[in-house]
Amino acid sequence: DAGVTQSPTHLIKTRGQQVTLRCSPISGHKSVSWYQQVLGQGPQFIFQYYEKEERGRGNFPDRFSARQFPNYSSELNVNALLLGDSALYLCASSLRGVNTEAFFGQGTRLTVV
Amino acid sequence: SQQGEEDPQALSIQEGENATMNCSYKTSINNLQWYRQNSGRGLVHLILIRSNEREKHSGRLRVTLDTSKKSSSLLITASRAADTASYFCATVLYTDKLIFGTGTRLQVFP
Numbered sequence: 001d002a003g004v005t006q007s008p009t010h011l012i013k014t015r016g017q018q019v020t021l022r023c024s025p026i027s028g029h030k031s032v033s034w035y036q037q038v039l040g041q042g043p044q045f046i047f048q049y050y051e052k053e054e055r056g057r058g059n060f061p062d063r064f065s066a067r068q069f070p071n072y073s074s075e076l077n078v079n080a081l082l083l084g085d086s087a088l089y090l091c092a093s094s095l096r097g098v099n100t101e102a103f104f105g106q107g108t109r110l111t112v113v
Numbered sequence: 114s115q116q117g118e119e120d121p122q123a124l125s126i127q128e129g130e131n132a133t134m135n136c137s138y139k140t141s142i143n144n145l146q147w148y149r150q151n152s153g154r155g156l157v158h159l160i161l162i163r164s165n166e167r168e169k170h171s172g173r174l175r176v177t178l179d180t181s182k183k184s185s186s187l188l189i190t191a192s193r194a195a196d197t198a199s200y201f202c203a204t205v206l207y208t209d210k211l212i213f214g215t216g217t218r219l220q221v222f223p
Contacts, residue, residue, distance in 0.1 A: 004155075031209060042201050042213030043156070056210050088153060094209050098143045101158040102211060 002026070004093050004105035012111045013081050021076045021108045025093030031055075032074040033102065034066060035090040043090055049074055050096055078110075086112045117183075117214050119202060125220040132189040134217040136202030137182075143205050145178055145185050150199045150216075159187075159200075192221045 005024045013019050025032050031050045035043035048056035049068035068074045072093075078085055088109050092102040117138035126132055138145070144163045148156040162169045162178045162185070169176045175188040189196055199218050203211040 033210065035211075035213075037153075039153075042203075042216050043211070045210050045212065048208065048210055056208055090155065092156075092211075096209070098205055098207065098209060099161065099163060100209055101146065101161055102156075102209065103158070104148075104155040106155040107153075 004091055004103050006089075006091050006105035006108050008108060009106065010109045010111075012113060015081055015083060015112055017081050018077065018079045019081060019110060021078075021089050021091075021110070023074045023076070023091030023093075023105060025072050025074070025091075026103055029093035029095060029103070030072050031094045031096050032068055032072065033092045033094070034074070034076045035092065036060070037088040037090060037107075039087070046076070081112045083112050086110060117202075117204075119200075119214045119217045121217060122215070123218045123220070125222065126192055127222050128192060128194055130192055130221075132192050132196070132219055132221070134187050134200055134219070136185045136187070136214050138185075138202070138204050138212075138214070139183065140204070141206065142180070143207070145176075146203045146205065146211065147174075147176060147185075147187050148201045148203060148213075150201065151197075153199075156201065189219075192219075194221050194223045197221045 033048040034046040037043040045058040047066040063079045088107045091105045120135045147159040202214045
């Protein structure tokens with residue numbers, strides 16, 4: 001079975017631009033979460049979606065938005081990019097529930113110049 | 114914001130030695146999980162310990178949890194060069210949202 005897939009793997013954008021990152025969860029997983037990992041730190045929670053509805057949002061500005069599609073894939077959008085948005089963006093899928101493990105994709109490395 | 118801190122920030126050992134890393138967190142939890150990350154890429158789930166458990170084993174991994182001290186430890190026995198990675202603890206409260214610690218970078222020399 002395919003794991004969590006993310007695209008693209010690397011991306012370079014200019015300040016002020018907009019970016020869309022994509023994630024396909026493991027088949028059967030209806031919960032998708034997004035995390036931002038700045039170099040040298042642990043991942044920080046951005047969003048969680050379950051059954052196409054937002055179920056949680058981290059402490060990120062409104063420039064960050066996401067959605068989940070009927071096939072449970074997800075997109076993360078970031079508008080008006082800042083240099084500080086440069087990071088590894090990780091997508092994780094899981095079965096719904098508190099005591100479940102998360103399966104992570106390999107991430108998208110975003111560089112804002 | 115990060116849930117807590119991991120200690121040490123970095124650890125270097127020889128193959129065959131044991132590696133112990135500690136995690137402290139700030140709030141109540143439902144469970145605590147440990148993840149490994151190789152070369153800044155995706156994270157791999159290692160083990161999950163529930164708040165009513167005190168110790169759990171998986172292969173060469175041993176995890177303990179002390180909810181009264183809000184701390185956990187991960188022990189890797191008989192380390193191998195392939196264990197070189199960053200290790201993160203993550204706590205879960207009400208949903209499957211993970212709150213990660215700051216991580217420990219482990220280097221295992223052949």
